[in-house]
Amino acid sequence: MTIRNFDRDKCTGCGICVAACPMDVLRLDENDGKAVIMYPKDCVACWGCESFCPQGCFDVSPERGRGELVSPY
Amino acid sequence: MNKLEDMGTVITTDVLVLGAGGAGMCAALKASESNVDVLMVDKCGIGWNGQVPIGGGILAYVYPDYVKEWTEKVTRGSGFFNNQDWTQIMGEYMHRSMMDLVDMGLTFLKKDGEIDILTWGPNIHVTLFDAPKSLVALKKTAKSRAIRMMDKIYAIDLLKRDGKVVGAVGLGLVDGKTYIFNAKATIIATGNCGYMHEKTYSSVLGEGPAMGFRAGAQLVNAEFNSSYVWGIKALGKELIGIHFYLYLENAAGEKIMGKHYPELMVGSHAVYTFDPRVIDAMYKEVKAGLGPIYLNLKGLTMEEIDDLAEDQVEGLTHLMANDTMLLLKEKLGVDPTMEKMEMWPRYLYSGGGLRIDTGGRTTLEGLWAAGGSSSNSWSGGGGGQAGLGVQSAAITGFVAGENAAACAVKNRRYDIDAACAEEIIDRIKAPMQRKGEIDATEVTYRVHEAVVPMKYNRLREAGRMNEALGIIKDAREKLGRVGAADFHDLARYHSAESMAMAAEFTYRAALMREESRAGHFREDFPERDDKNWFKWITIESKDGTPHLATLPVPVEKYKLQP
Numbered sequence: 109m110t111i112r113n114f115d116r117d118k119c120t121g122c123g124i125c126v127a128a129c130p131m132d133v134l135r136l137d138e139n140d141g142k143a144v145i146m147y148p149k150d151c152v153a154c155w156g157c158e159s160f161c162p163q164g165c166f167d168v169s170p171e172r173g174r175g176e177l178v179s180p181y
Numbered sequence: 182m183n184k185l186e187d188m189g190t191v192i193t194t195d196v197l198v199l200g201a202g203g204a205g206m207c208a209a210l211k212a213s214e215s216n217v218d219v220l221m222v223d224k225c226g227i228g229w230n231g232q233v234p235i236g237g238g239i240l241a242y243v244y245p246d247y248v249k250e251w252t253e254k255v256t257r258g259s260g261f262f263n264n265q266d267w268t269q270i271m272g273e274y275m276h277r278s279m280m281d282l283v284d285m286g287l288t289f290l291k292k293d294g295e296i297d298i299l300t301w302g303p304n305i306h307v308t309l310f311d312a313p314k315s316l317v318a319l320k321k322t323a324k325s326r327a328i329r330m331m332d333k334i335y336a337i338d339l340l341k342r343d344g345k346v347v348g349a350v351g352l353g354l355v356d357g358k359t360y361i362f363n364a365k366a367t368i369i370a371t372g373n374c375g376y377m378h379e380k381t382y383s384s385v386l387g388e389g390p391a392m393g394f395r396a397g398a399q400l401v402n403a404e405f406n407s408s409y410v411w412g413i414k415a416l417g418k419e420l421i422g423i424h425f426y427l428y429l430e431n432a433a434g435e436k437i438m439g440k441h442y443p444e445l446m447v448g449s450h451a452v453y454t455f456d457p458r459v460i461d462a463m464y465k466e467v468k469a470g471l472g473p474i475y476l477n478l479k480g481l482t483m484e485e486i487d488d489l490a491e492d493q494v495e496g497l498t499h500l501m502a503n504d505t506m507l508l509l510k511e512k513l514g515v516d517p518t519m520e521k522m523e524m525w526p527r528y529l530y531s532g533g534g535l536r537i538d539t540g541g542r543t544t545l546e547g548l549w550a551a552g553g554s555s556s557n558s559w560s561g562g563g564g565g566q567a568g569l570g571v572q573s574a575a576i577t578g579f580v581a582g583e584n585a586a587a588c589a590v591k592n593r594r595y596d597i598d599a600a601c602a603e604e605i606i607d608r609i610k611a612p613m614q615r616k617g618e619i620d621a622t623e624v625t626y627r628v629h630e631a632v633v634p635m636k637y638n639r640l641r642e643a644g645r646m647n648e649a650l651g652i653i654k655d656a657r658e659k660l661g662r663v664g665a666a667d668f669h670d671l672a673r674y675h676s677a678e679s680m681a682m683a684a685e686f687t688y689r690a691a692l693m694r695e696e697s698r699a700g701h702f703r704e705d706f707p708e709r710d711d712k713n714w715f716k717w718i719t720i721e722s723k724d725g726t727p728h729l730a731t732l733p734v735p736v737e738k739y740k741l742q743p
Contacts, residue, residue, distance in 0.1 A: 127226025130384040131672065132333055132354040147669050149622065152377040152676075153417070154384035160229055160313060167512050170379040170417025177379065177417075178629040180409065180526040181467045181636075 128156035189359030197364035202231020204552025205370030207578030215586035238312030241568035259561025346547035374683035387683035389554035406532025422490030541581030562699030617664025627656035
């Protein structure tokens with residue numbers, strides 16, 4: 109899971125994050141119309157939701173659940 | 182044998198564009214000018230996809246009266262290793278490309294009502310556009326031109342009939358449907374491979390070159406343009422700005438750039454985030470046991486930090502550095518004026534792509550390619566100036582779109598061969614037939630272990646590259662044990678496969694090229710060797726495995742001679 113924080117209270121249901129996600133991780137909830145994380149393990153940390161969300165709801169970590177990225181050194 | 186309609190939803194069009202980022206959007210818009218039916222398909226939601234919206238919003242520009250000199254500069258700069266025909270097309274198209282983009286709805290930075298052409302160096306010019314909204318603007322035009330668009334479809338393989346590409350197969354990620362596209366002409370514009378490592382360009386996963394390769398199209402230049410950038414480790418993001426390099430220090434608090442590149446300490450220099458000298462200095466320090474490397478801005482005011490980003494660059498890098506500093510505070514609670522930050526090199530992107538001719542055609546009939554998925558050798562392996570990535574995407578997109586549409590006007594559509602489609606769909610869905618022992622993510626991690634370390638991918642050497650190829654082989658073996666319960670799993674399986682393929686292409690070509698040239702550096706062959714290596718390396722599938730060959734640079738046919 110690389111979306112380390114999703115502040116759902118701030119979500120207005122505009123759907124930009126859903127559009128921006130290349131792996132269909134995010135969907136709009138049928139009941140309250142807000143974004144919901146449906147497929148957390150499919151996140152590629154592309155940073156689209158974080159970059160484009162007008163409310164700043166997302167914080168994406170590049171770590172991919174392992175704690176550490178492969179080191180370049 | 183099943184009927185085609187039983188295998189999936191069949192959709193016909195004249196020009197099929199796979200990937201609707203900068204290159205795909207330009208290809209589709211240009212194709213639509215020939216009054217053909219155009220369909221764009223993307224795994225993302227179109228408008229927010231690809232690399233352009235997340236990039237810097239920089240478009241390289243060459244004044245029309247400077248094109249001849251620019252072409253010559255690129256040619257001489259690359260040691261005549263470039264495809265001069267394509268360099269010329271790039272140069273000549275730059276002004277027109279900008280004007281076409283304006284007509285298509287893109288907004289550029291203006292001054293006194295005119296597009297502001299900025300000077301970023303001697304004869305280096307750029308224009309700036311609003312990157313995050315750029316594709317949304319172009320999409321509006323695409324809609325008004327009745328270009329059809331389909332979101333959230335993960336295209337995996339091409340379909341052929343009698344050796345000619347007649348369409349593609351895609352997985353509907355949201356609706357779980359299999360889509361079978363049947364087209365007169367197909368354009369691959371899905372980018373190259375960002376390996377989903379760290380946060381920039383990580384959504385492009387090598388799908389386009391991989392599907393082209395499987396269908397039999399030739400790849401070229403896989404050993405070039407692998408790029409590292411330096412960035413803030415905790416943020417997973419590069420730092421844009423030209424003076425930050427002066428504040429890099431090792432664990433002992435020594436400034437590192439002056440140690441390795443004293444010339445950079447005298448006078449004023451612009452050292453961008455892509456500058457390999459910074460990456461090399463970091464690597465040397467860490468290997469000498471002096472890591473990690475920090476950016477130490479302690480004691481500076483935020484205004485002073487802002488100024489470090491800027492030089493003659495108006496507006497843009499200033500804003501981006503500002504953004505990064507803000508992110509540091511907001512996301513990590515780090516105050517850059519009070520604490521130092523660990524920096525490290527990030528592997529950004531693989532190079533090469535499907536080989537295209539001056540009409541954007543690949544070596545397969547019915548198939549065109551544009552943007553990061555394609556390679557035309559225009560730069561001769563070098564990176565070039567800022568904004569050329571977007572310009573190259575736009576121009577190769579325009580060229581492919583125009584020529585694919587011309588072909589669609591002239592030719593009829595060939596129906597898809599149901600037997601061929603069935604075979605390909607069976608291959609695509611094979612992981613659904615087995616019980617998975619491991620997750621596709623494990624394969625991705627393994628690929629990262631092969632491509633990210635600089636000892637494999639930057640300071641290349643035969644023994645170590647063979648080690649990296651061993652890791653990739655292991656990744657592919659692991660892939661054979663990955664199962665899939667649904668289309669989401671399948672998409673992750675196929676992205677892991679295309680990443681492993683991109684990595685293999687890079688190292689096979691890099692191993693073959695026993696010399697150093699442009700961004701390809703061999704520790705065991707540190708010199709450029711024009712006698713033996715004045716040729717491009719091509720890769721083609723022979724029974725599914727990569728077969729490498731060389732293609733002498735046809736310099737005798739070009740205008741400029743060494």
